[in-house]
Amino acid sequence: MGKTAIPSVFPAEGTYELSTLHVNLSCAAPHAVIRYTTDGTEPTSNSPVYHREAGLIPVKHTDGVESVTIRAFAQADGLQPSDTVAFTYRFACRPKGVFRHSLLRESSDTVAGLIRIEDFDLDRMYLIIGQKRAALIDAGWDYDGDLPALCHALTGGLPVDLLIAHGHPDHIAQAEKFIEYGCKVYAPYADKSMKQLDCGLDFTHIEDLKGGMRFDLGGTVLQIYATPGHTPGSVVVLDENTGDLFASDSFGSNRREIPDSAWLQLSGYSLESCLRSLETFLDAAGNKCKRIFTGHNAEMMDAQQYLSTLRKAMHNAVDNGAACLSPSLRSAAESFGSGSIAVEGDWRHDPIWAAANLQFLYDVDTQQDPPRYAPGFDPKIKTIL
Numbered sequence: 001m002g003k004t005a006i007p008s009v010f011p012a013e014g015t016y017e018l019s020t021l022h023v024n025l026s027c028a029a030p031h032a033v034i035r036y037t038t039d040g041t042e043p044t045s046n047s048p049v050y051h052r053e054a055g056l057i058p059v060k061h062t063d064g065v066e067s068v069t070i071r072a073f074a075q076a077d078g079l080q081p082s083d084t085v086a087f088t089y090r091f092a093c094r095p096k097g098v099f100r101h102s103l104l105r106e107s108s109d110t111v112a113g114l115i116r117i118e119d120f121d122l123d124r125m126y127l128i129i130g131q132k133r134a135a136l137i138d139a140g141w142d143y144d145g146d147l148p149a150l151c152h153a154l155t156g157g158l159p160v161d162l163l164i165a166h167g168h169p170d171h172i173a174q175a176e177k178f179i180e181y182g183c184k185v186y187a188p189y190a191d192k193s194m195k196q197l198d199c200g201l202d203f204t205h206i207e208d209l210k211g212g213m214r215f216d217l218g219g220t221v222l223q224i225y226a227t228p229g230h231t232p233g234s235v236v237v238l239d240e241n242t243g244d245l246f247a248s249d250s251f252g253s254n255r256r257e258i259p260d261s262a263w264l265q266l267s268g269y270s271l272e273s274c275l276r277s278l279e280t281f282l283d284a285a286g287n288k289c290k291r292i293f294t295g296h297n298a299e300m301m302d303a304q305q306y307l308s309t310l311r312k313a314m315h316n317a318v319d320n321g322a323a324c325l326s327p328s329l330r331s332a333a334e335s336f337g338s339g340s341i342a343v344e345g346d347w348r349h350d351p352i353w354a355a356a357n358l359q360f361l362y363d364v365d366t367q368q369d370p371p372r373y374a375p376g377f378d379p380k381i382k383t384i385l
């Protein structure tokens with residue numbers, strides 16, 4: 001009797017600058033059952049079976065845990081079990097209080113300068129430098145360190161406005177410091193009371209940020225568009241001169257390490273209304289967008305390609321309903337209860353894949369009492385992150 005092929009993983013084992021990674025196990029032998037452990041013990045015939053439908057395996061950095069090893073073997077009918085293989089993931093998280101930055105474009109007489117800033121959690125912020133002022137999009141998750149001082153140094157002392165594109169905790173942390181620094185801080189008042197993930201911002205010294213506003217940086221004007229869905233107050237920021245679209249979490253991100261990251265419905269919006277929000281934006285400004293910078297992607301993407309892929313995924317689900325949904329790549333517990341995604345492209349090899357996690361499929365569902373959730377959504381799951 002032959003042996004079953006050994007299991008494989010994606011992403012590959014190695015060292016990651018992340019605190020959580022999601023790992024997929026697979027086996028070349030069709031229908032093989034894969035059993036695994038993550039606690040360092042040898043897997044046995046009693047170990048958990050890997051089910052892709054139940055979500056990828058979360059591999060997490062916690063205090064005192066520098067690495068996690070997945071051990072797994074596979075067994076197909078009529079064959080002997082494979083050898084056990086081990087895949088080790090090491091975490092090299094950056095300490096809090098340290099912001100890394102990289103220059104994406106130098107300022108010139110005709111275009112704004114652009115600098116990407118990352119915090120310990122790899123939340124991405126963008127500093128846009130005009131001739132008279134600068135604007136920083138979002139304020140990260142790191143309460144330590146001094147981001148306004150860094151922005152001051154990076155702009156040679158230009159006044160810096162902070163534009164918080166939505167009120168989630170991983171986008172607001174340095175807001176107070178900007179206020180103390182004397183900067184103008186803007187955030188959507190519509191995010192003051194969110195159904196999930198409390199905003200946590202003290203709006204006393206913050207001005208409202210909403211669609212239609214314009215910020216003149218000198219030679220560059222940033223235009224604000226309302227894109228409700230991810231949160232009620234979510235906005236995106238467009239530099240019409242360069243076609244740079246700063247989307248924060250409005251249109252998700254498609255980072256491979258956190259698959260399913262397009263949480264478009266955290267505030268109870270139906271997929272249909274999220275799609276309308278995207279299409280309203282595309283109608284108003286879609287043809288002006290060249291590159292999209294999200295709150296979590298490592299690199300910019302082609303805006304036309306990414307937004308049309310996302311639109312296709314959402315359209316497909318709205319038009320065809322539950323039948324075209326796929327199981328979430330994360331477990332429901334990690335996806336705000338969402339066990340289903342509308343997806344286009346394959347996150348493993350398509351750099352422009354896009355997905356939306358679902359609570360509700362149709363508008364009517366959000367108004368029903370009790371609401372009718374999308375298949376796979378577990379409303380009991382409230383614990384997040």
Ligand SMILES: [Zn+2]
Nearest residue numbers: 166168230249
């Ligand atoms: Zn968010």
